[in-house]
Amino acid sequence: MKRFVLKSWMPLALLASPITMLAQQNKIVKSITVKGKVQFRDPRTKEQKIWLMKESLVGKPTAVDSCLLKEDNSFTFTLKQDHQGVYSIDALHWDHATFWSDADVKVSMRGYDTARYKVKVPHYNYVEGSYDNNFVNMSVLNSELNYRRMIDEYNMQYYAKKSTDSAFNHYLETRTVYNPLSKDFETRQEILIRSYQDRPVAIYAIRGMAGTEAGEKYDRALSMLDVLIGKYPWLTEAKDLKKNIIFNMEQAQKLKAGKPMPSISYPTPGGQLANLEKYKGKYLLVDFWASWCGPCRQAIPKVKELYETYKEKGFAVVSISIDTDEKAWRKAMKDENMPWEQMLSSNKDETMKTFQFSGIPTLYLVDPEGNIINKYTGFTDEAHEKIENAIKNKEKAPKAVRSASMSSF
Numbered sequence: 001m002k003r004f005v006l007k008s009w010m011p012l013a014l015l016a017s018p019i020t021m022l023a024q025q026n027k028i029v030k031s032i033t034v035k036g037k038v039q040f041r042d043p044r045t046k047e048q049k050i051w052l053m054k055e056s057l058v059g060k061p062t063a064v065d066s067c068l069l070k071e072d073n074s075f076t077f078t079l080k081q082d083h084q085g086v087y088s089i090d091a092l093h094w095d096h097a098t099f100w101s102d103a104d105v106k107v108s109m110r111g112y113d114t115a116r117y118k119v120k121v122p123h124y125n126y127v128e129g130s131y132d133n134n135f136v137n138m139s140v141l142n143s144e145l146n147y148r149r150m151i152d153e154y155n156m157q158y159y160a161k162k163s164t165d166s167a168f169n170h171y172l173e174t175r176t177v178y179n180p181l182s183k184d185f186e187t188r189q190e191i192l193i194r195s196y197q198d199r200p201v202a203i204y205a206i207r208g209m210a211g212t213e214a215g216e217k218y219d220r221a222l223s224m225l226d227v228l229i230g231k232y233p234w235l236t237e238a239k240d241l242k243k244n245i246i247f248n249m250e251q252a253q254k255l256k257a258g259k260p261m262p263s264i265s266y267p268t269p270g271g272q273l274a275n276l277e278k279y280k281g282k283y284l285l286v287d288f289w290a291s292w293c294g295p296c297r298q299a300i301p302k303v304k305e306l307y308e309t310y311k312e313k314g315f316a317v318v319s320i321s322i323d324t325d326e327k328a329w330r331k332a333m334k335d336e337n338m339p340w341e342q343m344l345s346s347n348k349d350e351t352m353k354t355f356q357f358s359g360i361p362t363l364y365l366v367d368p369e370g371n372i373i374n375k376y377t378g379f380t381d382e383a384h385e386k387i388e389n390a391i392k393n394k395e396k397a398p399k400a401v402r403s404a405s406m407s408s409f
Contacts, residue, residue: 030081031080040113052089057237086100094112095123108125210245276318280368284318286318321343
């Protein structure tokens, strides 16, 4: 019987492979090739365009290159850069893929949505690339699965309430969920972050870790950024992100209950600039929304109920859209027929930064003195009840945290 001997050099060679790989990835990469293919073209236009975008992680992405699809639906970019970072591919303004630019990448994308009813729900695209790029792949998948599950659960609850099936409604209201939606996402993301926390690509996840409240998560995010800044001096995005996280916390403190509502000046449908000063003396609900936002549109009938019930009792509503397509905004206003003042943000990103929201609808309830009573993310039944009670009971913003340092509207 033959005996097989594992020679000592074999495991050493196997162990050296990932170490060598990681050492190579610490080097600054100045140029890579980005290749891809799109399955479906956009039949509405002759120009089939692809954009290569640089993600700043603190604001809007910037287009660094573009090209037209070739006859075989393929595209190629040669990316020149100072150092590796987070980039994305925008295919026909319908499909997207995100990657880390420390090695050549390759991706197959769906492109145009061929479904009869088109909704720009994220379509997951796996990008072939480096070891670090897999962190982006898994993070994107985690986020998109979380988003889809959130929509599924929201729709299930929404239509269940319209249903006459009392047993199903009772089940939804009383069921015990083994792993709630937010916890499921956080658990998966935590494992990813712990696996890559000392790699430069971890910056892709840190941007969503800190929040705007001092505490363990906030401190951890800044600590991780300090490690990346020290270990990778070329990673300028880490320095910018740290500044942005600190700014967001400081700005969020200015929007606490009891603080004055920030001043604004946005155009109305007629083109005139409007602000909120005229609403002094009334309870004001400021609703940030957009034409493409399903939950925003579903909330409008409920806001109308509040408005019709309390408009003669000192209650007003102002809707501020973050649409970038003015025609879509005007069409949505016509379709929804909202009987209160409408405004259009002149800069979506600045508005979201000023009022510290990433999802819509986001609503602020302001008391007659111009101070914030509360902020609501999503127009839930609980939000509806709290707004109604505040008006009925003539609540005022908490006095303990008011500050005269910020001008109110």
